[in-house]
Amino acid sequence: MSSRKILFHINSLGKGGAERVVSLLADYFAKEGYQVKIITLWRAEEEYELSPAVTRINMEELQRKRKGRISRAVGRLWDFRMCIRREKPDLVISFCNKANFRCAYAMLGMKIPLLVSVRNDPKVDYKPYPLATRRMEKKAKGCVFQTSEAKSFFASELQKKSRLIMNPVNPKYLSEDNRWMDSPEKCHIITVGRLSEQKNQLLLLRAFCQIMIKFPKVHVKLYGTESNAGYQQKLIEYCRENHMEERVHFMGESDRLEKELQTAALFVLPSDYEGLPNALMEAMAMGLPVIATDCPCGGPAELIRDGWSGILTSVGDVEKLSKAMEKLLTERGLAAQMGQHAREIGRKASPEQICRQWETYAEEIMAGEVSHA
């Protein structure tokens, strides 16, 4: 058993995809005998729970009050550095662009290795910050990507020492009890994700509008809360203008998504860009027929083999999406078969598998012997 000390860093533990991976990994490493701490900047209203073996450090509660924007920013970075110094971890693992940058700057001159994890589309998350990105590429001893397309965005020095590791799927989606089976009364189209321009729920509604008359029993359920102010209102307005208020339901957040997904005929992910979308993986792991946009940076394409384990459509293409939805709603046999094939994801991305991949990689980095991928 190792007694190495690992420090995770992420902005918060609010209910997002990256946050879930962090909490899962933290628990796993703790169970494996590592000393695990998580530094966050703030507490979110709803957070993932951690096992008691994991220590949570919240910067908000440590920081001294400072006046002025610049002094606050520099001060925060300083406090953060001090905190790492105090903790003296063997490895720092950071998630998402801002946290990665923060570590890259705060750990200047330190010998502690840094492992960064790139989520989402680098064109959105990293391109606008070329200097910080460069800093991160230099500083990081290793990097975990979700898709090869995302990987190809970065400098080759970072690429060489990186690994592609999928997100782990929550075990509840893998259980046989929750395995999706088709039946005639299942007739909802479900999408899961924050209501936002990025997730582009509007595209789903537009495509649904084209076919809603043909499938009078089918309803659309949108899970997730609003993240762009006014976006939900825009969707509601759209439904009103297109006489579909009664066919579209805003469901908000749900704790029992695995049960809700059981009522679906189809899962659709209409995003403009994504990392490796957890919601899609979960639906696939349950065996649901899925349709997703083939969006940057290649997450859905990494998960779905088009026509085999789901359907990929072009970003923003109403026509293609509505055709695909029509196809899967009509050809139920084909849809169920695709769902069967999609379950494969569950085996590849079981938490056990994924956590072990992380552990192996982390050990390599701590030992200073990262082999070139």
Next chain:
Amino acid sequence: MCGICGFYSKNRITADQLTLMNDTMYHRGPDDAGAEIFPAKEGYCVGLAQRRLSILDLSPLGHQPMHSKDGRLSIVFNGEIYNFAELKKELSDYPFCSNCDTEVILAAYLKWGISCVHKLCGMFAIALYDRQEETLYLVRDRIGKKPLYYWEEEGNLVFASELKPIMSCPGFQRKLRTDVIARYLYHQYLCEPDSVFENVYKVRPGEIISFRLGKIHKQKYWDVKEVYQKKKGTFTGNYEEARQELFTLLKAAVQKRLVADVPVGTFLSGGFDSSLVTALAASVSGEPVKTFSIGFTEKRYNEAEYAGKVAQYLGCDHTEKYISEQDMLSLVESIPEYYDEPFADSSQIPSMLVSEVARKRVTVALSGDGGDEFFCGYNIYEKVRQAQRLDLLGGVAAAAGRLFHIEDYYPFRVRVIAGNRDKETKTQFISGNYQKAALDLVSRGQQNSLPCGYPFESSYQEKNWQERRMLLDMDTYLPGDILCKVDRASMKYSLEARCPILDTAVMEFAMSLPHEFKYEKGKKKRILKDLSYELIPRELLDRPKVGFGVPLDKWLRGVLKEQVLSLSQREFLEKQGVFEPQQVELFLRNYMETGDGGAGSGANYSRIVWAYFMFQKWYERYMMP
């Protein structure tokens, strides 16, 4: 819907000859025919003939010419009177024996005289002979949906729905009017009252022509200008009230047009107007509306998918047919047969194709025509608005151009605004390039031609250019181009097209509305669109206007090139004496080399070449021995 012809003449025209004239319009009315000749005073004879397409009262009681019970009146009539049932109630003292709208016109005339036309709602071309007054009346509906030509020479009059019967009338000399050719090349149609022949005219929309013993008298009973002046600003309610009122009026207009003793359907392009008409038809019809659309195998122009979605949403019994370029091309030869006056709006081809599709299942089809003119829908209206804002600057540019001789160096759009100095044609942007090309092509065109623009805009007394242009279009483009196109295309297949938006009540209501109800902040056809959104999801309607696409440039410089050139050989042109051989050669050579510059480039010449080609095809069919 039918074809009519006849005469009031001293020249001896036999019944057989009248029948022959009548039968040139067989396609307009394949169900029945009638031709009768009656003696009149001073050596005159009156002949009336009709080819019938039976829509209402399919029994022989609807046969024409029809006579009033007292023998005073005889009538031939093409069209539909939608309020005939109400009128019939009002005229209950007349001993009706049919269920036909024609008989109602006779009864109405007996009660109210010729001013009975004010009471008629619908589309019509009427020839009514009153023996007591020895007068023949020719009447055309308010906006010109049904055609009516007349030839008047030396105190004799011959009339017909098309030119073919007149051309086959004994004694008719086919003398071309050369002064209208340039205007035709420019606009692709000949506007009322002009025709391509000397002494032959079109009865203008909303006009009554009375002919008595060699004397002709013309009067308008409905006129765009006058009705507009009368109606303008009379609606005082708010937008919401206007929308509700328009909804009621349009719904009634659609309902009236669904009445027929034969199957009725709608043309559905997927655009606002046709979708709205279809939605209204679906809301009042007990069974699924039969809808028709054509799609293009070339995706860029294809609107059929949208139409299909709308049809599906409205629960219609939808028929769509995909056509190829070859299908369109194969119709080119038949154009002069059915458009027997030169006509070159190339959307005539898809219109024919969709009519053919519809005719297989229905005899009557509703269309969305008129929405663009009455509710401000054309893209040009946006440009007209911009031009009005820039007019002052254009004046400065024009003066500077003249002063420093730099006009020719202006970009095309600047040149158009700067050159737009004639107050009578302000909204028409008569472009120097096209006008010059059209005038140059015609022999002595520069001296003898009518101007390409319509120089009477000030008579509308309307300061807002957008509104003025709409009025001008109602007077010219709508009857001359759109309605002519629809009539000939549908009649080719013996199909009757009906336009609910051109219902009298709807047209007059549109004129009474404040302009901002029709156009607001770049939103064209505002009130019609908002009505459509109430009935159909916005998603299925909102998209840029595509329109029918005929690849003119590709054809004219490809498959049709040989034909164009062979109809442009020097000897032929010299003998023909219509066009200037040298100019034609130069113009065509340039065009064949460089092709079409595209819309808005100032070198969008395929329209002119197409008009020229259509003229020559027409000439080949009708003017060559």
